[in-house]
Amino acid sequence: MGKVHAIIPFKLEGAKSRLSNVMSMDEREEFSFKMLQDVLKSLNPLDMKVSILSTSEIELGGYDILISKRRLNDALNEILSEEKEKNLVLILMSDLPLITSKIVERILRRTEDVVIVPGRKGGTNVLFIRDPSRFKVNYYGISFKNHEEIAREGGLSYLIYDSMLAGTDIDEEEDLLDLLIFGEGGARNYLKEIGFFVKIKREKVFLERR
Amino acid sequence: MGKVHAIIPFKLEGAKSRLSNVMSMDEREEFSFKMLQDVLKSLNPLDMKVSILSTSEIELGGYDILISKRRLNDALNEILSEEKEKNLVLILMSDLPLITSKIVERILRRTEDVVIVPGRKGGTNVLFIRDPSRFKVNYYGISFKNHEEIAREGGLSYLIYDSMLAGTDIDEEEDLLDLLIFGEGGARNYLKEIGFFVKIKREKVFLERR
Numbered sequence: 001m002g003k004v005h006a007i008i009p010f011k012l013e014g015a016k017s018r019l020s021n022v023m024s025m026d027e028r029e030e031f032s033f034k035m036l037q038d039v040l041k042s043l044n045p046l047d048m049k050v051s052i053l054s055t056s057e058i059e060l061g062g063y064d065i066l067i068s069k070r071r072l073n074d075a076l077n078e079i080l081s082e083e084k085e086k087n088l089v090l091i092l093m094s095d096l097p098l099i100t101s102k103i104v105e106r107i108l109r110r111t112e113d114v115v116i117v118p119g120r121k122g123g124t125n126v127l128f129i130r131d132p133s134r135f136k137v138n139y140y141g142i143s144f145k146n147h148e149e150i151a152r153e154g155g156l157s158y159l160i161y162d163s164m165l166a167g168t169d170i171d172e173e174e175d176l177l178d179l180l181i182f183g184e185g186g187a188r189n190y191l192k193e194i195g196f197f198v199k200i201k202r203e204k205v206f207l208e209r210r
Numbered sequence: 211m212g213k214v215h216a217i218i219p220f221k222l223e224g225a226k227s228r229l230s231n232v233m234s235m236d237e238r239e240e241f242s243f244k245m246l247q248d249v250l251k252s253l254n255p256l257d258m259k260v261s262i263l264s265t266s267e268i269e270l271g272g273y274d275i276l277i278s279k280r281r282l283n284d285a286l287n288e289i290l291s292e293e294k295e296k297n298l299v300l301i302l303m304s305d306l307p308l309i310t311s312k313i314v315e316r317i318l319r320r321t322e323d324v325v326i327v328p329g330r331k332g333g334t335n336v337l338f339i340r341d342p343s344r345f346k347v348n349y350y351g352i353s354f355k356n357h358e359e360i361a362r363e364g365g366l367s368y369l370i371y372d373s374m375l376a377g378t379d380i381d382e383e384e385d386l387l388d389l390l391i392f393g394e395g396g397a398r399n400y401l402k403e404i405g406f407f408v409k410i411k412r413e414k415v416f417l418e419r420r
Contacts, residue, residue, distance in 0.1 A: 121415050
């Protein structure tokens with residue numbers, strides 16, 4: 001197997017606007033950064049090159065930071081087209097604080113040309129591409145179906161990988177509940193630090209903040 | 211391997227009350243029934259005894275219907291305590307229209323004493339118990355953690371099984387979006403029939419009804 005190049009798109013400023021009803025802007029930026037660190041931690045035990053594709057300068061020692069102001073698809077497709085021939089590419093969203101090394105390993109062990117891990121509402125949370133010269137991304141709309149279609153049209157084999165943990169991207173208030181319940185890392189700890197907790201009332205669970 | 215006894219708790223009257231903002235009572239009952247049928251269909255290719263544990267009489271040819279007015283935990287624990295010694299028990303919720311035969315097969319192939327498939331918000335969507343005489347259920351609150359604890363205290367090995375498809379129980383409006391996007395069976399078709407559809411606006415996805 002060739003070398004794996006992991007690429008994590010990241011946006012700090014104005015991050016996670018759909019959480020603005022429950023978190024201040026500073027909190028949302030800090031929280032986004034914690035989630036990114038959880039994703040990076042899941043990659044730590046694995047031998048790969050990791051690049052963060054950021055819309056602005058960020059401080060993160062030890063990682064390759066690529067700055068691009070282009071739209072996500074354009075920025076990623078440019079990287080794919082320039083990728084070294086033998087490299088395998090793994091694109092992970094930065095808001096997947098429940099992902100684990102074990103899940104990433106299992107994805108990398110698959111033999112299909114393309115592995116697509118869908119997220120809630122049909123997004124693509126993780127994408128593993130064996131030959132980047134033969135694939136283009138399209139992250140908008142129900143993107144896991146776009147990626148399925150792109151693989152099919154390119155004559156590539158593919159797998160839709162079923163995982164709740166990797167499929168949980170944190171976008172909205174209700175997602176925070178899942179992070180508190182299933183999470184173990186820094187993003188979950190940060191939520192607890194700033195006062196979020198799970199309340200069980202009449203045998204049902206709710207998100208609350210102190 | 212002993213015979214598998216699948217038990218599906220089901221409630222028709224007043225079903226899915228949290229969907230009452232988007233569906234009438236008749237629709238919710240019909241929809242619940244369609245979801246139950248999708249779950250039953252996923253079990254069809256597998257050799258097992260299937261019982262539906264219902265709070266009222268229902269019409270469903272070919273299945274063993276157990277009527278119980280008791281609370282869920284009590285009703286299930288009574289069944290577990292009376293289960294034939296060699297039987298393995300598989301408890302599936304009836305609102306898992308995205309579950310597939312393949313996923314159920316994979317769960318049955320696990321060798322742990324107990325397999326727990328968590329759902330969103332920490333519920334337990336599927337529970338596979340090799341020795342029902344050594345296990346009790348507790349479905350309230352963050353029940354996957356209850357079941358983890360019960361296994362641990364009983365000295366049983368267990369696995370938390372990670373699946374978005376089996377982990378998606380349909381309770382709220384936003385879950386309907388996932389059913390429309392990922393579903394293929396009768397419950398999804400019913401949603402489309404009564405006018406629900408996915409709208410993509412500014413590259414994001416929304417649930418709409420005609």
